[in-house]
Amino acid sequence: MRGWKRFLLPALLMTVPYCAHGKQWAVVTNTGNAATNVSAAELLKMFNGHTRSWPDGKPVIIVIRGSSSEEMQPVLRKLFDMTGTQVHSFIQLHKGMVIEADSDDAVIHFVSVTHGAIGVVDLYSLTKDVRVVKIDGKLPVEQGYILRGN
Amino acid sequence: MQLANRRHELVIGMVLAVLAAVCFGAAVAAAQQADGKAGTLPLTTRSPEALQLVQTAWELNLDQVEQEKAVEVLRKAVQIDPNFAMAHELLAQSSLDPAEQVREQHKAFATRGFASPAERQVIEWWQDASDHKLISAITKMNDVLAQYPHDKWVVFLSTWWLTLQTQNERAVAVYQRSGITDSPGLMNNTAYAYAYMRQFEPAFALMDQYVAALPGDANPQDSYAEILRMAGKFDKAVEHYRAALTINPEFYSSEFGIADTYSLMGDQDRARKEYEVAFKRFPLPELHQVQWKTREAQTYVREGDFAGADKAFQAIADQAHAKHMSQVEADTYRQMAMYQPSPKKTLFFINRADAAIREGKNSMPAALQQERAQVLRARIEANLKSGNRLTAQSELKRLAAMASNSSDRLIEVAWQGAAGAVAFSQHKYDDAISHLEEDTNNPLSLKLLAEAYQKIGDSAGAKRTSQTLASINDPTLEQALVVLPFRKCYPDSGCSGNVKAVSLKK
Numbered sequence: 001m002r003g004w005k006r007f008l009l010p011a012l013l014m015t016v017p018y019c020a021h022g023k024q025w026a027v028v029t030n031t032g033n034a035a036t037n038v039s040a041a042e043l044l045k046m047f048n049g050h051t052r053s054w055p056d057g058k059p060v061i062i063v064i065r066g067s068s069s070e071e072m073q074p075v076l077r078k079l080f081d082m083t084g085t086q087v088h089s090f091i092q093l094h095k096g097m098v099i100e101a102d103s104d105d106a107v108i109h110f111v112s113v114t115h116g117a118i119g120v121v122d123l124y125s126l127t128k129d130v131r132v133v134k135i136d137g138k139l140p141v142e143q144g145y146i147l148r149g150n
Numbered sequence: 151m152q153l154a155n156r157r158h159e160l161v162i163g164m165v166l167a168v169l170a171a172v173c174f175g176a177a178v179a180a181a182q183q184a185d186g187k188a189g190t191l192p193l194t195t196r197s198p199e200a201l202q203l204v205q206t207a208w209e210l211n212l213d214q215v216e217q218e219k220a221v222e223v224l225r226k227a228v229q230i231d232p233n234f235a236m237a238h239e240l241l242a243q244s245s246l247d248p249a250e251q252v253r254e255q256h257k258a259f260a261t262r263g264f265a266s267p268a269e270r271q272v273i274e275w276w277q278d279a280s281d282h283k284l285i286s287a288i289t290k291m292n293d294v295l296a297q298y299p300h301d302k303w304v305v306f307l308s309t310w311w312l313t314l315q316t317q318n319e320r321a322v323a324v325y326q327r328s329g330i331t332d333s334p335g336l337m338n339n340t341a342y343a344y345a346y347m348r349q350f351e352p353a354f355a356l357m358d359q360y361v362a363a364l365p366g367d368a369n370p371q372d373s374y375a376e377i378l379r380m381a382g383k384f385d386k387a388v389e390h391y392r393a394a395l396t397i398n399p400e401f402y403s404s405e406f407g408i409a410d411t412y413s414l415m416g417d418q419d420r421a422r423k424e425y426e427v428a429f430k431r432f433p434l435p436e437l438h439q440v441q442w443k444t445r446e447a448q449t450y451v452r453e454g455d456f457a458g459a460d461k462a463f464q465a466i467a468d469q470a471h472a473k474h475m476s477q478v479e480a481d482t483y484r485q486m487a488m489y490q491p492s493p494k495k496t497l498f499f500i501n502r503a504d505a506a507i508r509e510g511k512n513s514m515p516a517a518l519q520q521e522r523a524q525v526l527r528a529r530i531e532a533n534l535k536s537g538n539r540l541t542a543q544s545e546l547k548r549l550a551a552m553a554s555n556s557s558d559r560l561i562e563v564a565w566q567g568a569a570g571a572v573a574f575s576q577h578k579y580d581d582a583i584s585h586l587e588e589d590t591n592n593p594l595s596l597k598l599l600a601e602a603y604q605k606i607g608d609s610a611g612a613k614r615t616s617q618t619l620a621s622i623n624d625p626t627l628e629q630a631l632v633v634l635p636f637r638k639c640y641p642d643s644g645c646s647g648n649v650k651a652v653s654l655k656k
Binding site: 026122123124125126127128132139140141142143144 | 284285288289292293296312315317320550553554557562565
């Protein structure tokens, strides 16, 4: 018997979770960043280098977790609007603008100490040290959020 | 019944004896706990006795997997100190009575002002989870974890909640980072997290450690059996269940586990005999009673005896109604709707499920919303089955609205599954795939997903999904309705099942 079964339905009567769910992602910024909502179009411009600074003049620094990891590929394709290979080349050419971190915690740490940083992390790694920025008015838990499965 | 009561009295008696022995020292312990030892989640109470009881309950809950005993002890703790907020929270989380879960969560939240900041964070995290405030709940969990990454109880609460959220990979990571290697309870829970990801090798490795850590306890054998069963190793599972009962003949989970396993093996007569023996032998708390009565009812579905299933499920629904357990009642009717061959009867039971939800007695608001979404999904699927596509689409809009107004993963996946089914019925296979891939825990969605992959010519996707579907061994209604017929056809491409030409052969 699994320890401490919490028999709340429908968890009780439904099938057990036997597969890993698709990851849920969140775009985060430094808590000092005044931007609480960004349009999807503006976000793409930041990621593909067309927008280089925030309205307050601070440079945009993109922080992502290992661009070569399989689970990041769909996220990167969406945000950079490029193929996986193109993303990789883009990162190589823009090393000052795009930072690769080796974990979600590292992304959060970098964003939390860098004013203009914007990062992408697993939703379940969120801490109070960063701000979840809305995209087109939507939070990561809402339908239609840019990084949701569909 | 008498045996179980005596066991409870014995446990309480033992706890009180320990309390008497440590009475003097406990006051000191309470003071230390209230201050919060470095790296340890503080527990705030004015009563050293209540503190000791909560610590006992933790051990009973996690390492000894004696949930009912732990609940008894926690009830005593909150009686001694009604302002012991964390004790209320733990009781809310571990109770097997839905009314008590609701009541104690309210009390935990109401008394959190008496607790330390860290305890308040834990209580608010669970309250946020209950209120569908997912981002806030995650943030609070991670903040507590950052403060106490090596505290066994914090690690336990976190891994537990993450597993409830189907974040098994993250639950495993939290366990690994904790560096805790001597907690049998955490070994047990982490093994399940691996098993849910179908990573059976690390799960079995942890089970070996768990058995070695507690050789005289029944639960390690019981857990080993359940994980073996999930992996489809039924005979070995029965061996381990029997080993658990040899260690402790009163360990009813194993007795029912044997019945569940026979049911999954296809021997419904034997399964029902085992259930009957177990029900006669063991008085059960309400929700355990519901769980195994439901599995017993499923044996009729597995052999296609829908009249027998109706009788068994109706008895559960009547019992739930009499005990004012609205969500249980609703979910029972939802299940009855799922196997009905007649669309009229399907609709009848769906309407009854809705009526139970409207009553909403003794259920957390979040749980009722989840149930509402499940029932709506069943309604959409029923409409698709009977060709009422327009009605299905209109109901889908309602479910979409529910999903967009909530951050609840269960509601979200209910919508994804239903949206996938609707898209599939419209032959929009790419669209269907994108939805169904978000609901890969449900055999109904997996079956459609395999077919959709096949329709678009993705043989690898179809094969992978079919393999997953065929290997599901959970004692659930969805498994009975989908996996069993699927296996009859799989991997035979000439079979009349819907998924054709998918072969396991490499």
